Amino acid sequence: MVKKDFFVWIACSLALVSWASAQERGGLLNRLLPMKQGNNQNRSGQPTNAAPANRPPSGLPTPAPAPPPSVNPAVGESPANQNNPKIASNPLADSSLGPRPLLGKEPLPSESSIVVATEAEKNQKVAENWSKPWACLFLTGRQHGYIEPCGCTGLENQKGGLNRRDTLLRSLEERGWDVIPIDTGDQVRRIGRQSEIKFARSAEALKLMNYRAVMYGIEELKLSSTELYLNLTDSSGAFESPFVAANISILEDDKPDRYKIVQVGQRKIAITGIIGDILAKELQNPDVTITPAAQSLKKVASAIQAEKCDFNILIAHTTLEDSRELAQLAPIFDLVITSGGFGEPLYKPEPIPNTKAVMLQVGVKGMYAGVVGLYDNAAEPIKYQRLALSSQFEDSTRMMELFARYQKELEQSGLADLGLRPFLHSSTREFVGTEKCGECHTTAFEKWEQTPHAHATDSIVSPPGRGDVARHFDPECISCHVTGWNPQGFYPYTSGYLSLEKTPQMVGSGCENCHGPGAQHAAAESGDIEVSKEMLVKLREEMRLPLTAAKDKCLECHDIDNSPSFHEEGGFEKFWAQVEHIGKD
Amino acid sequence: MRTFVLAFIFTLLGGGLGYWRANSEHRRVGDVVGETIDLESLLKAESDINSSGEKTIETASTSGIADPNAIPKVEVIGGIELDFGMMKAGTERSHGFRFKNSGQAPLELKVLGSTCKCTIGTLEKSVLAPGEETEVKLTWKGEGYIRDFAQTATIVTNDPRQREVQLTIRGKIGRTYFLVPEELNFGEFSARESFTKTFQLYSCEETELVVPGYWAGYEYHQPFVKLQNSIRRLASNEKSEYADARYVADFTVEVVPGLPAGPVNGQVHMEVGPDRTPIAIRYAGKCLSDLRIVAGSNYDSKRNSLNLEKISGSEGGSKGFFIAARNPTDKTVEMKLKELIPENLKDQIEIEIGDGIAKSSETLFPITVKVPKGTPPFNRSGTSPKNYIKLTFETNLDVSNEISIFLKLVVEE
Numbered sequence: 002m003v004k005k006d007f008f009v010w011i012a013c014s015l016a017l018v019s020w021a022s023a024q025e026r027g028g029l030l031n032r033l034l035p036m037k038q039g040n041n042q043n044r045s046g047q048p049t050n051a052a053p054a055n056r057p058p059s060g061l062p063t064p065a066p067a068p069p070p071s072v073n074p075a076v077g078e079s080p081a082n083q084n085n086p087k088i089a090s091n092p093l094a095d096s097s098l099g100p101r102p103l104l105g106k107e108p109l110p111s112e113s114s115i116v117v118a119t120e121a122e123k124n125q126k127v128a129e130n131w132s133k134p135w136a137c138l139f140l141t142g143r144q145h146g147y148i149e150p151c152g153c154t155g156l157e158n159q160k161g162g163l164n165r166r167d168t169l170l171r172s173l174e175e176r177g178w179d180v181i182p183i184d185t186g187d188q189v190r191r192i193g194r195q196s197e198i199k200f201a202r203s204a205e206a207l208k209l210m211n212y213r214a215v216m217y218g219i220e221e222l223k224l225s226s227t228e229l230y231l232n233l234t235d236s237s238g239a240f241e242s243p244f245v246a247a248n249i250s251i252l253e254d255d256k257p258d259r260y261k262i263v264q265v266g267q268r269k270i271a272i273t274g275i276i277g278d279i280l281a282k283e284l285q286n287p288d289v290t291i292t293p294a295a296q297s298l299k300k301v302a303s304a305i306q307a308e309k310c311d312f313n314i315l316i317a318h319t320t321l322e323d324s325r326e327l328a329q330l331a332p333i334f335d336l337v338i339t340s341g342g343f344g345e346p347l348y349k350p351e352p353i354p355n356t357k358a359v360m361l362q363v364g365v366k367g368m369y370a371g372v373v374g375l376y377d378n379a380a381e382p383i384k385y386q387r388l389a390l391s392s393q394f395e396d397s398t399r400m401m402e403l404f405a406r407y408q409k410e411l412e413q414s415g416l417a418d419l420g421l422r423p424f425l426h427s428s429t430r431e432f433v434g435t436e437k438c439g440e441c442h443t444t445a446f447e448k449w450e451q452t453p454h455a456h457a458t459d460s461i462v463s464p465p466g467r468g469d470v471a472r473h474f475d476p477e478c479i480s481c482h483v484t485g486w487n488p489q490g491f492y493p494y495t496s497g498y499l500s501l502e503k504t505p506q507m508v509g510s511g512c513e514n515c516h517g518p519g520a521q522h523a524a525a526e527s528g529d530i531e532v533s534k535e536m537l538v539k540l541r542e543e544m545r546l547p548l549t550a551a552k553d554k555c556l557e558c559h560d561i562d563n564s565p566s567f568h569e570e571g572g573f574e575k576f577w578a579q580v581e582h583i584g585k586d
Numbered sequence: 587m588r589t590f591v592l593a594f595i596f597t598l599l600g601g602g603l604g605y606w607r608a609n610s611e612h613r614r615v616g617d618v619v620g621e622t623i624d625l626e627s628l629l630k631a632e633s634d635i636n637s638s639g640e641k642t643i644e645t646a647s648t649s650g651i652a653d654p655n656a657i658p659k660v661e662v663i664g665g666i667e668l669d670f671g672m673m674k675a676g677t678e679r680s681h682g683f684r685f686k687n688s689g690q691a692p693l694e695l696k697v698l699g700s701t702c703k704c705t706i707g708t709l710e711k712s713v714l715a716p717g718e719e720t721e722v723k724l725t726w727k728g729e730g731y732i733r734d735f736a737q738t739a740t741i742v743t744n745d746p747r748q749r750e751v752q753l754t755i756r757g758k759i760g761r762t763y764f765l766v767p768e769e770l771n772f773g774e775f776s777a778r779e780s781f782t783k784t785f786q787l788y789s790c791e792e793t794e795l796v797v798p799g800y801w802a803g804y805e806y807h808q809p810f811v812k813l814q815n816s817i818r819r820l821a822s823n824e825k826s827e828y829a830d831a832r833y834v835a836d837f838t839v840e841v842v843p844g845l846p847a848g849p850v851n852g853q854v855h856m857e858v859g860p861d862r863t864p865i866a867i868r869y870a871g872k873c874l875s876d877l878r879i880v881a882g883s884n885y886d887s888k889r890n891s892l893n894l895e896k897i898s899g900s901e902g903g904s905k906g907f908f909i910a911a912r913n914p915t916d917k918t919v920e921m922k923l924k925e926l927i928p929e930n931l932k933d934q935i936e937i938e939i940g941d942g943i944a945k946s947s948e949t950l951f952p953i954t955v956k957v958p959k960g961t962p963p964f965n966r967s968g969t970s971p972k973n974y975i976k977l978t979f980e981t982n983l984d985v986s987n988e989i990s991i992f993l994k995l996v997v998e999e
């Protein structure tokens with residue numbers, strides 16, 4: 002009986018081994034059973050004299066093999082490189098997509114990429130069926146100030162945010178994986194005190210999440226160098242900054258680190274970052290020195306080579322084209338993480354011609370994270386998954402606490418310390434408040450009261466879904482949720498909203514946000530000021546907003562980030578129907 | 587005997603399953619085995635990638651090719667990126683990206699579910715025979731409220747070398763008048779120094795540009811923010827980037843000493859053209875005082891208190907902050923500790939002043955508060971500044987030669 006069981010067990014084991022080996026390319030069965038292409042190639046189509054299937058861990062990933070002789074060499078691949086074993090030619094490299102005109106610098110345009118999460122993006126399976134990699138890279142970047150999805154269009158519809166990013170990151174760490182978070186920079190996108198505070202809190206968040214390498218983006222380099230320096234060091238020397246850059250110095254020559262070495266068990270990963278000349282030339286910060294990218298990268302690449310790491314990573318804060326060129330210039334890198342491009346990251350890594358490297362994008366507005374698994378499997382050294390930071394990832398408590406502190410800091414600063422003093426409206430008129438408008442325009446007022454515009458301020462005092470963190474001290478939220486602010490400039494107009502207590506009449510997104518400030522018009526109509534008949538008519542005319550001009554006015558707040566549905570075909574007409582009103586009763 | 591038969595059957599079964607699985611996996615990742623890959627499978631795979639996410643870098647997508655030439659090859663004639671340049675607000679522009687199959691097998695194309703805000707036309711043909719071409723059109727309408735845009739759309743293909751093609755369109759929305767740059771960064775500057783910044787106001791009108799009025803937005807800024815401009819017609823070869831522009835007003839903004847210390851945020855207002863169109867450019871920066879505390883979020887500038895939190899007395903430790911000092915002369919700034927209150931803490935904590943780090947506008951002095959090992963516990967926190975540690979530093983500066991800070995610190999066992 003024992004014998005019988007033993008043989009059955011052996012047979013089943015063999016069957017299981019066969020099954021399991023088939024799960025990975027290059028497995029036992031694959032080697033035993035030749036595929037259609039014949040014996041001279043393995044399943045991956047590599048000639049059998051390519052790197053052994055189970056090569057030692059060092060030197061990952063396997064350089065892509067040269068194309069078979071019968072395949073035309075990829076365009077742009079020099080014969081010299083084909084003969085150079087150190088510079089692996091890449092059969093995927095292809096420039097047949099025609100010329101790629103260098104579009105110049107790639108700052109984030111005011112319109113780029115829609116933030117709405119698709120159904121598939123709300124139901125992603127994270128690194129499903131991945132075995133434990135020897136290291137897991139977690140790639141983010143280009144947050145551009147979007148530290149949280151604000152919820153304007155429903156939290157479940159929006160992508161991005163540090164709180165979701167943290168949840169995803171921790172879920173990977175909880176698998177027992179060695180996770181190495183890396184960021185390509187651009188935490189903010191504007192200058193001014195609020196951006197400085199936001200940058201400081203973002204840097205704190207990155208530190209909390211144990212980011213191992215963070216590149217400076219061109220946007221934060223426009224901020225105060227003192228603020229940047231504070232995030233690099235403290236006077237006690239106890240703070241280890243994750244910031245890294247091969248060609249940026251802030252106040253001191255050795256700040257930040259030129260490269261980082263991350264130890265994972267017995268292996269080492271080198272990470273450096275570079276900012277492209279095309280972006281650097283526009284920077285005017287006397288305390289930030291940026292040296293030419295090519296020269297600096299070569300120097301740092303030599304130093305990294307001397308470290309004999311198992312995997313080398315370049316963070317390229319520049320255009321896509323420039324990222325490719327820099328990688329070709331210093332072909333020691335296995336992976337290039339670029340901040341170039343405008344839309345979503347590609348699903349697949351892009352091979353860089355004439356190098357062994359592949360390139361990954363991070364997208365814009367911090368909406369995506371890339372997960373990269375590094376494996377000892379020569380046939381499959383890297384796995385990659387692009388993940389949308391959708392509502393499927395819950396809010397991380399520690400990030401929400403940090404976000405609450407950010408809001409508290411804005412509250413404590415107050416508008417004056419944020420450098421925000423009211424400007425006179427371009428019409429030179431002043432605001433009077435919606436209730437005053439309603440004294441004469443009763444029908445329109447009653448209509449307004451039934452619209453979400455009337456509750457716009459309430460929705461930031463107690464935000465739906467995140468009621469415990471108020472945002473009515475945050476100028477970036479206030480500007481569209483009260484009356485009397487410039488919606489795109491994030492500053493108050495003279496006589497506009499200042500606080501719930503000081504200006505209760507400016508609560509809600511009132512009539513004057515679209516029609517313009519009406520204090521003089523109201524005063525003239527009620528006889529509080531004496532004006533000529535012509536002036537009376539002129540003041541009335543100033544308040545009129547023809548429907549043809551209304552759409553542009555709406556779009557000042559209902560922009561692509563906050564109101565994507567407004568931008569769908571017929572969006573304006575649909576929403577206008579909800580607020581349609583007549584002028585005077 | 588029965589046992590052997592069973593073992594044999596199981597072995598065969600396992601082997602068969604493994605072989606089938608190997609083949610199905612092999613096909614799933616899309617390697618071409620001398621045949622055209624099914625695009626639907628690819629799209630499903632893309633969808634799977636989206637949801638389940640396994641994505642392998644295929645280091646050899648040409649693997650398994652019986653006849654390596656018999657594969658499709660996608661080519662985008664004219665490139666994958668297009669800059670529409672300056673578009674007039676409210677107008678619409680389209681570009682047809684032309685796809686060609688320069689390979690030897692049928693090329694399949696499909697627009698992947700896109701988040702592009704642009705309008706994406708349908709592909710005229712979704713399967714191209716070798717040598718055939720087709721077009722996909724991207725259309726953008728320049729809404730009035732935006733300044734610039736960039737959008738991408740992804741086309742998936744069955745070309746094993748290029749599974750995704752990311753098309754990009756970008757451009758700027760032109761107005762009659764526009765500013766370069768769009769905002770002025772004053773950076774950090776001393777209340778005692780002057781500096782200048784420049785910007786350009788472009789006009790696309792054929793009639794001569796006039797700017798009858800311009801001023802700094804705040805009345806209290808006006809004595810310190812001086813403006814000048816000169817207007818000229820653009821030469822035909824000048825600024826090709828702004829091809830529609832005809833005139834430019836070169837503005838110089840001179841900031842003279844006197845602005846109050848703190849964040850500076852203002853606007854230069856202009857009235858432009860015969861109908862006095864209002865246009866404004868924002869400026870922002872920070873006016874620095876001669877001596878200031880620089881610390882992180884634990885520093886409350888209104889109370890001038892810094893929370894150093896807790897340090898273990900038995901293990902010792904240190905925390906720090908900076909003092910920034912500006913010297914309008916060439917004299918080297920020197921700094922020393924003048925006073926520590928309460929005095930009885932002098933024997934328990936050490937205050938170290940590091941070498942100054944020179945900035946263009948000031949010098950940063952690192953200040954370290956050290957708690958030596960074995961320091962007995964004390965608590966200098968709470969809500970009353972009377973309980974805090976007060977440090978006063980003095981410098982050799984002629985003006986503002988002293989600065990104080992209150993520290994909250996708890997030394998635990």
